[in-house]
Amino acid sequence: MITLRNLHKSFGTQKVLDGLSLEIPAGKITAVIGPSGEGKSVLLKHLIGLLQPDSGEVEVDGESILGLRRSQLNRIREKFGMLFQNVALFDSMTVFENVAFPLQEKTSLPVDEIRRRVITALEDVGLKNVENKFPDELSGGMKKRVGLARAVVLNPRIILFDEPTTGLDPIIKRAIHQLIKDTHAKFGFTAVIVSHEIPEIFDVAQNVAMLFRGEILQHGTPEEIINSDHPAVRQFISGSLDGPIQMT
Amino acid sequence: MVQALGHTTIGIVRELGKTGWFLLYSFYMIVRRPGNPLHVLKQIRFIGTKSLFVIVLTAGFTGMVLGLQGYYTLSKFGSEGMLGTAVALSLIRELGPVLAALMVTGRAGSAITAEIGIMRISEQIDALETMALDPFKYLVTPKLIAAMISLPLLCAIFDVVGIYGGWLVGVKLLGVNPGAYFYEMENSVVWRDVYSGFVKSFSFGVIIAWIGCYKGYYAGHGAEGVSRATTESVVLTSVLILVWDYFLTSVLL
Numbered sequence: 447m448i449t450l451r452n453l454h455k456s457f458g459t460q461k462v463l464d465g466l467s468l469e470i471p472a473g474k475i476t477a478v479i480g481p482s483g484e485g486k487s488v489l490l491k492h493l494i495g496l497l498q499p500d501s502g503e504v505e506v507d508g509e510s511i512l513g514l515r516r517s518q519l520n521r522i523r524e525k526f527g528m529l530f531q532n533v534a535l536f537d538s539m540t541v542f543e544n545v546a547f548p549l550q551e552k553t554s555l556p557v558d559e560i561r562r563r564v565i566t567a568l569e570d571v572g573l574k575n576v577e578n579k580f581p582d583e584l585s586g587g588m589k590k591r592v593g594l595a596r597a598v599v600l601n602p603r604i605i606l607f608d609e610p611t612t613g614l615d616p617i618i619k620r621a622i623h624q625l626i627k628d629t630h631a632k633f634g635f636t637a638v639i640v641s642h643e644i645p646e647i648f649d650v651a652q653n654v655a656m657l658f659r660g661e662i663l664q665h666g667t668p669e670e671i672i673n674s675d676h677p678a679v680r681q682f683i684s685g686s687l688d689g690p691i692q693m694t
Numbered sequence: 695m696v697q698a699l700g701h702t703t704i705g706i707v708r709e710l711g712k713t714g715w716f717l718l719y720s721f722y723m724i725v726r727r728p729g730n731p732l733h734v735l736k737q738i739r740f741i742g743t744k745s746l747f748v749i750v751l752t753a754g755f756t757g758m759v760l761g762l763q764g765y766y767t768l769s770k771f772g773s774e775g776m777l778g779t780a781v782a783l784s785l786i787r788e789l790g791p792v793l794a795a796l797m798v799t800g801r802a803g804s805a806i807t808a809e810i811g812i813m814r815i816s817e818q819i820d821a822l823e824t825m826a827l828d829p830f831k832y833l834v835t836p837k838l839i840a841a842m843i844s845l846p847l848l849c850a851i852f853d854v855v856g857i858y859g860g861w862l863v864g865v866k867l868l869g870v871n872p873g874a875y876f877y878e879m880e881n882s883v884v885w886r887d888v889y890s891g892f893v894k895s896f897s898f899g900v901i902i903a904w905i906g907c908y909k910g911y912y913a914g915h916g917a918e919g920v921s922r923a924t925t926e927s928v929v930l931t932s933v934l935i936l937v938w939d940y941f942l943t944s945v946l947l
Contacts, residue, residue: 494824520827537816
């Protein structure tokens with residue numbers, strides 16, 4: 447379980463998180479939705495200590511991750527896998543090396559075993575015969591899938607997805623959502639997905655939290671969010687131009 | 695006005711602290727987790743081997759121009775025979791380490807900053823962090839070790855090629871006695887001169903890798919951030935090399 451309490455974060459004069467609190471239950475898929483530029487990625491980076499809040503508390507399994515020494519923070523980070531918004535594959539390595547990298551660095555498995563696991567992880571995300579390609583040679587959807595394989599290859603207990611389907615065609619989008627659901631059913635990790643995919647995300651997540659103006663506006667099951675009577679939530683889900691969410 | 699001044703001063707002090715910490719932490723990481731020797735070899739190939747051509751080329755012409763200028767000056771005193779000494783001492787003590795370092799800064803220092811800067815803006819450094827891996831171990835320490843090994847070697851090559859460049863002009867073109875060229879050199883160049891050149895080029899290697907990595911590691915946003923980091927890296931490295939060279943010379947002389 448991940449607990450966020452009263453997080454505040456500003457970049458210069460711009461307030462991004464303003465007293466945000468959220469409980470992310472273990473073993474479930476939680477989606478964070480909300481308008482662009484509201485700090486969803488910033489929120490995700492706080493969960494894994496890539497950003498430090500100005501004030502507030504972040505706890506992973508009851509343990510605060512703030513103000514830790516690097517070695518202590520790394521011990522907690524080992525529970526995590528992360529898929530970045532722009533995937534962040536190592537561009538000087540092949541697909542195979544990218545997925546094998548966490549295994550080589552974090553385990554002492556023999557070479558054949560690493561090879562077997564990488565091939566399996568790539569097959570699980572529907573990729574074959576791309577091991578020797580470089581990230582530049584792949585399409586956006588393929589990159590996302592390689593990133594997914596890299597994020598899950600160590601079997602982490604918590605996986606963070608930053609817009610896993612943004613910019614992909616509807617079929618690949620569905621395939622990736624299905625992939626997240628399937629791997630979740632198989633491994634039972636805790637997942638946090640930042641997403642704009644309305645309404646598809648309601649089908650993937652078991653919990654949905656709406657982020658707006660630096661706070662969690664509403665947090666509940668997909669049904670509760672769909673049937674919300676909060677004007678901003680309703681506006682966001684329907685994609686209407688009229689309402690409290692103003693484009694500036 | 696006063697507030698702005700204070701703000702700038704604090705900014706500068708903070709930046710200096712961050713830069714210094716970066717170097718200390720890099721050395722700490724070399725001792726604690728030296729990382730994969732293969733990564734170091736790859737960096738030696740990049741920083742050292744691939745700089746060979748430009749080093750040999752610049753060394754040749756530097757030696758040749760030293761031959762010309764030295765001959766012109768020395769012939770006023772009728773002591774052309776000392777040309778070998780003049781060329782060798784200028785190269786070994788001063789020009790070899792400095793010019794080799796400046797050439798490597800332009801070729802490899804800028805590339806180091808650009809490479810790490812692009813990894814920063816494309817979140818590849820964050821990706822390493824989320825895997826609970828220390829980015830220094832993969833990005834900084836191999837380059838630092840490689841630069842500390844490569845620079846003295848490049849400097850030695852620079853010196854030798856430069857001395858033969860001077861020989862080519864002095865002896866072959868201007869007719870200085872070939873025996874005198876090398877004999878006087880052997881007589882006057884002492885171990886201390888070679889040692890001071892070595893210390894210089896070693897520390898220039900540290901500066902190149904340090905500033906190159908630091909500027910890339912803290913590159914700003916987007917392509918513009920990387921381009922600015924690269925420019926700053928080359929300028930700062932070159933300035934630091936020349937300033938440090940002065941202080942080192944005054945200590946080692």
